[in-house]
Amino acid sequence: MNKIWLIVQREFLTRVRKKSFLVMTMLGPFLFAAGMIVPIWVGSVSEENKVIEVLDNTGYFQYKLPQTPGLKFAYFNGTLDQRIRNFVMTDHEAILHIPATALDKPEGVMLYSESQVSPQMRFYLEKILSQQMSLEIIKRAGLDTVLLNSLNVNIAIQSKSITNEWQEKKDETASLIVSLFSSVLILFFIVLYGGQVMRGVIEEKSNRIIEVIISSVKPFQLMMGKIAGIALVSMLQFLLWISITLAISYFVNQRYGAVFTLFSDENIEYTLKNNPQLDMKEAMEINELVNAIESIDFTYILAVFIFYFIVGYLLYSAIFAAIGSVVDSETDTQQFVFALIAPLMFCMVMANSIISDPNSGLAYWLSIIPFTSPVTMMLRIPFGVPVSELFLSMGVLVFSFILFTYIASKIYRVGILMYGKKASLGEVLKWLKYK
Numbered sequence: 001m002n003k004i005w006l007i008v009q010r011e012f013l014t015r016v017r018k019k020s021f022l023v024m025t026m027l028g029p030f031l032f033a034a035g036m037i038v039p040i041w042v043g044s045v046s047e048e049n050k051v052i053e054v055l056d057n058t059g060y061f062q063y064k065l066p067q068t069p070g071l072k073f074a075y076f077n078g079t080l081d082q083r084i085r086n087f088v089m090t091d092h093e094a095i096l097h098i099p100a101t102a103l104d105k106p107e108g109v110m111l112y113s114e115s116q117v118s119p120q121m122r123f124y125l126e127k128i129l130s131q132q133m134s135l136e137i138i139k140r141a142g143l144d145t146v147l148l149n150s151l152n153v154n155i156a157i158q159s160k161s162i163t164n165e166w167q168e169k170k171d172e173t174a175s176l177i178v179s180l181f182s183s184v185l186i187l188f189f190i191v192l193y194g195g196q197v198m199r200g201v202i203e204e205k206s207n208r209i210i211e212v213i214i215s216s217v218k219p220f221q222l223m224m225g226k227i228a229g230i231a232l233v234s235m236l237q238f239l240l241w242i243s244i245t246l247a248i249s250y251f252v253n254q255r256y257g258a259v260f261t262l263f264s265d266e267n268i269e270y271t272l273k274n275n276p277q278l279d280m281k282e283a284m285e286i287n288e289l290v291n292a293i294e295s296i297d298f299t300y301i302l303a304v305f306i307f308y309f310i311v312g313y314l315l316y317s318a319i320f321a322a323i324g325s326v327v328d329s330e331t332d333t334q335q336f337v338f339a340l341i342a343p344l345m346f347c348m349v350m351a352n353s354i355i356s357d358p359n360s361g362l363a364y365w366l367s368i369i370p371f372t373s374p375v376t377m378m379l380r381i382p383f384g385v386p387v388s389e390l391f392l393s394m395g396v397l398v399f400s401f402i403l404f405t406y407i408a409s410k411i412y413r414v415g416i417l418m419y420g421k422k423a424s425l426g427e428v429l430k431w432l433k434y435k
Contacts, residue, residue, distance in 0.1 A: 003216070003217045004217075004224055004228070008225050008228045008229040010229065012232045015229075016236065024237070025237050028241045028244075029241050029244045029245045052094055053074050053075075053090075053094070053095045053096065054073050054074065054075045054096045055098065057102075058102055058103065061129075063075060064132055066128055071124070080097055083097075084112060087112070093113060093117065097111075103136060103137060106133060111125065176355060179382045180379070183347070183348070183351065183376075186305065186308060186375055190374065191344070192234075193234040194313060194316040194319075195320065196230050197320045197321050198324035198333060200226055201226070206328065206329065210417070214416070218413075219413035222416075223318070223412050227314060231317070238309070308377055308397070311374075311401055314401050314405070316340070319408055322407075322415065323336045325418075326415045344372065347376050347379065354380060358379075364389065370396055373393050373397050374397070377390070410431055
């Protein structure tokens with residue numbers, strides 16, 4: 001045991017002293033945040049200062065279409081042919097032509113542009129035109145618009161889980177974000193640190209250092225010491241990331257937290273009453289999102305994450321170590337590595353199906369199979385997983401770790417001393433029979 005601990009110390013200290021570890025530890029939370037924020041920011045930047053030319057032959061829509069910070073309307077008179085000829089000399093996005101018969105035949109509204117407009121822009125134009133046309137038709141019919149607006153009822157159907165103590169289901173947006181983020185993170189950790197185990201074995205084997213090391217320790221002790229040492233590095237980095245993220249969250253909450261509390265269940269009525277300019281539907285959507293975030297048990301999810309990360313990493317790293325002992329160079333590992341991480345990648349490919357129906361047969365079996373359960377269970381856990389399924393999945397994963405660690409150790413103890421020859425599958429199977 002003392003020898004394993006010495007190897008653990010060596011692997012741990014060697015890696016945490018590297019500048020790359022310190023840099024990634026400090027930048028990690030910011031990089032993950034940027035990965036979520038930058039695409040949204042780029043999307044918003046790409047839509048800034050876009051101008052839609054409006055040629056309204058009805059005369060009703062002039063200066064009535066609501067603008068946004070990134071979308072402006074420029075109104076013109078004249079003929080459509082004239083506007084099209086002048087359009088090519090501008091940097092405007094498109095021409096919105098509303099014919100005189102639009103109120104009777106809405107399908108006549110056309111959008112002309114040099115390139116395809118974004119679906120978001122098309123959806124926004126359809127929404128505001130439909131609203132304005134509906135108001136005009138109501139006015140022409142002599143109906144009371146206030147009364148008709150009061151008849152519009154927005155229903156948000158809530159649901160409760162029968163099998164999970166009747167916990168009320170909230171807006172699933174927050175659960176979706178947690179689901180995807182935690183599954184990507186666990187995939188990243190397993191591949192990154194499992195790969196480090198394999199590269200460390202290959203490096204020691206190619207430098208012939210391994211011959212000196214195993215003269216003092218048993219191959220199994222060496223393998224487990226290497227796996228445990230790198231596991232401690234990964235856990236340290238993860239805990240530091242959590243600490244930095246919590247610190248950032250604290251300062252953000254101190255500055256902007258009060259804004260979100262305005263939309264909580266306790267304050268939503270007061271907020272709407274004292275801010276008549278707020279759109280009620282959007283305010284209620286924010287209220288649902290705030291409630292959803294508050295309803296998520298982050299402590300429970302974190303505990304499940306740590307378990308699946310540790311045991312999943314131990315399972316995969318043992319196999320990574322066995323692969324590293326069989327090959328002579330990192331180039332030879334590509335075919336093995338792809339086959340090894342393919343189950344994890346398959347889970348991400350099927351993430352949409354798993355999240356859409358977390359209790360489907362596909363989601364269940366991918367949660368039980370040890371090579372896919374770490375990622376799949378993190379995809380499912382924010383939406384609620386029966387305790388029996390969770391314990392079954394954990395038990396299968398632990399058993400598989402013990403089994404594959406035993407198999408990997410038998411391959412490792414022979415493979416680390418094989419030089420200059422690529423072992424065939426038949427030879428590897430023979431190694432398993434050695435005592």
